[in-house]
Amino acid sequence: MSPRHQHTEAPMSVKIPADVDQPDKILYGLTARQLAILAGTAALCLWLLxxxxxxxxxxxxxxxxxxxxxxxxxxxxARHDGMNLDRYTLAALRHLRRTKERVTAAGPVQPPPAWCRMRGRLPEPLRLPVRAVRDDGVLELASGGVAVIVRAGTLTFGLRTPGEQAGLVAVFGRWLNSLDTPVQLLVQARPVDLTGLADHITQHAPALPDPALEQAASEHAAFLADLGAEHDLLIRQVLIVITGHVPSSPPAPALPWRQRKRHRVGRDSAAAVALRRAAEAEQALAALAIPAEVLDAANATAIMTESLSPGEPSLVDNAAPDDVITHRQED
Known part of the structure; x- marks a missing residue:
């Protein structure tokens, strides 16, 4: 092919608007909140004058x-960590006024008897955003809705050709345009420990048929052990949280057990819709050659536990909520 007919595709560039959630500028590049604060300051100065x-x-x-x-x-x-200073000040005041201690309690914490002197404030009940985890992996939220977590992998976008990049962006854009409910894309950086992998290689290295392979495996295990000891290794994890809204039934006089049944049916239907949307997200990501899976109850619980205490070792040999404990295991 002659150089005249050769052409190179230009790198794909997509213009993404920044600060799409920022409030609109009303006057002189200031928002309505900023103008209200300045107007209040001017009124106070005029009154003092x-x-x-x-x-x-x-x-x-x-x-x-x-x-x-x-x-x-x-x-x-002024702004602090991307937040307006007035909102940051109000949040700091609310934080200082609240009780820092939280306990697991179904209702308000009862004060001690009158004869018991107590210093400080009473602890407050711990309110987590997730109320329960169903067997199918659906999270029942404390606000009344449901959510499903999809764990997705990643791909190397920069190594693709411009045509492949355009195709990936088009497929991903079609999936985004198909969403009709709030979806959260969460990227976590979690520490990874290579000790188990190095021990596994060291344990199975003598079973290799060639001494050279055994030596190479031992050297690779030593390299992994040194790498984990000298550096803080992180692994990237992408989570897609798909939420579902429980439809509110019109108020009607009904018995309490009928109201609970109606709410349970609405929650089950919302969970089914969220699971279907999670399956659709899994299929859409599969078209991008991105591995994805809808998390079941065990994996969803593990993800939330890791999110609440990142970097800490997880507890082992814990009984499930519905397990019957018959005896205590002796050391």
């Missing part, structure tokens, strides 16, 4: 107004 102006000298009045203006401007313009 009219009240204290005839009574105090100008230097004293300036010394009073400057901190007020500075505080208003900082609250309106």
């Amino acid at each position: 009219l009240t204290l102006g005839p009574l105090v000298p100008i230097p004293v009045l300036v010394a009073v107004l400057v901190p007020v203006v500075a505080a208003g401007v900082v609250l309106a313009v």
Whole structure:
């Protein structure tokens, strides 16, 4: 083929808008919240000027107004960790007012008897976002909805040709456009331990038929052990959380057991819809050559346990909630 007919495909570039969740700018690049804070600061300064102006000298009045203006401007313009400083301040105040201790309790914690002196505040009940994990892996949320977790792999996008990249983006875009419920894409970096793999290779190396293979396996096991000892290794995990909404039934006079049955039926239907959407997400990712699986109850519980205490060793030999404990295992 002559050079005239040869052409190279240009690298694919997709323009993604940044800060799509940011509030709209109303005036001079400021949002409505920022304008309200500045207007309140201006009104406070005007009131101080009219009240204290005839009574105090100008230097004293300036010394009073400057901190007020500075505080208003900082609250309106400054940001901390991507959050407006006024919201960050309110969140910090709410955090300081709340009790830090949490206990597992079905209702409010009862105070101790009057004769028992207690220092500090009473602990508050621990409220987790997940109320229960069903046998099919569906999470029953405390807010009343359901959720299903899909664990997905990754692919090397940069090593694909521009045509392949365009095809991958098109398939992924079609899946995103097919979503009609909130979906969360969570990317976790979890520590990985290569000790078990190195021990497995060392244990099975003598069974290899050739001494050279045994030596190579032993050297590879030593390399894995040194790699895990010298570096903090991380593995990337992608989780897709698909939520489902339980339809609210219109209020009607009914017996309590009928209301509970109606709510259970609605939750089961929402769980079935969430599982179907999770299966569709698994098929869509399979078209991208990305391995994915819908997590069952055991894997979903393990994922949530790891998320609550990342990096800590998981407990072993725990009884399931429905297991009957007949005896205690002696050491």
